Amino acid sequence: MKKNIAIPLLLICLIVIIMIMLLRSCSQITRETTLVPPVNISLSLIPGTPKEKSLVVLRLFSRKLQQEMLDGSPISSIQIIADENTWTDNITFSLAKGKDKTTEIDKSRITLLRAQKDKKIAFHPRTVFQIFYAIEPSACLIPGQELSARLKLDKYTLKSNKVTVPPVPKNKHDLALRRARIHSLTNSGHLITAAETLIQEKSESHLGYWYQGIALEDNRNYQGALKAYKKALQYYPQSTESKHYEPPVYIISKIRRLQNTKKNGTTN
Structure with missing residues (x-):
């Protein structure tokens, strides 16, 4: 009787071990196939008055190339492909407060003011590109919430830092x-x-x-x-x-x- 019980238990343990190994293998494959962006974006907010526009400045740069330069490695460059829709259709701005649900800002409130016109963008260690957007009206930027951006550039998805929307001045x-x-x-x-x-x-x-x-x-x-x-x-x-x-x-x-x-x- 004990032998009959031991055999199923051994089979169950063996199945569990195989499943764990498969899960670890899949996880490793996912990590290996995830594309690490060679370029980065940072976000700055220039807040306006509630009924007028606010400005958002996205700065594109390559932390990877900057680190290579600091390490004394040979100077290299990175080529990224963009198109006419990159800076409009491929950008989203979101607002969040703490761990609450993130809300995307309606694209009708966002206007592209200035961006790169070249389809091939070359990054070097000291390269910084600035992209300017207007968000109007500023009242949609709720004080205390965190503004961030997500940009699909070429085959990469770039995520910016988060900036807290400041309170509206009273004087x-x-x-x-x-x-x-x-x-x-x-x-x-x-x-x-x-x-x-x-x-x-x-x-x-x-x-x-x-x-x-x-x-x-x-x-x-x-x-x-x-x-x-x-x-x-x-x-x-x-x-x-x-x-x-x-x-x-x-x-x-x-x-x-x-x-x-x-x-x-x-x-x-």
Whole structure:
């Protein structure tokens, strides 16, 4: 009787061992066939005001090539194939809070502003490509939630870092600062208005003059831009706004370039 019971138990143990070995083998095959992307993406959010747009900047680079350069390995490059739909149809932006369900942002709210036009994209150790998107209105970006992106590029699926959507500012200055940051990249006409509000709210902060200079320079008012940049440099030491500053070297370089332009009588 005991022998009759022992035989089925041995068979069951043997079957379990075989199944475990098969599962491990399948798992190893899956890991080996999974394509590890040779390039990476990082996401930055430039938040706007609730009724206006926010900007998202995706940066494409190759951490693999960067590491090879740091290790002293021979310099190589990576070729990635893209098409006209890569930056629109193959991109998804998602919002999530903690472990809650992730929600994709409706594509009708997303506009591609700037992207690579080449179908063959060559990556080198120091290569960084920037892709700009607008999400409108910003009210769909709920404060406290985490924004991330997924991009299908060639035969790879790239996942970005997660960025927490910041709270909406409650005062005029900080709202104007958001508008200035957005319009410095999109609309110099609206940037002038935002810069004027910044100066009105905090006349001894460099920020209003910095953005005023950008707007005036973009409109080819080089004399006015030079004056604004000098004001920005004058007030820079008194400015203490965290995370919203331009290092003085940027302001100084703007001043020097415009001074040389004036001296040489050129506008380029």
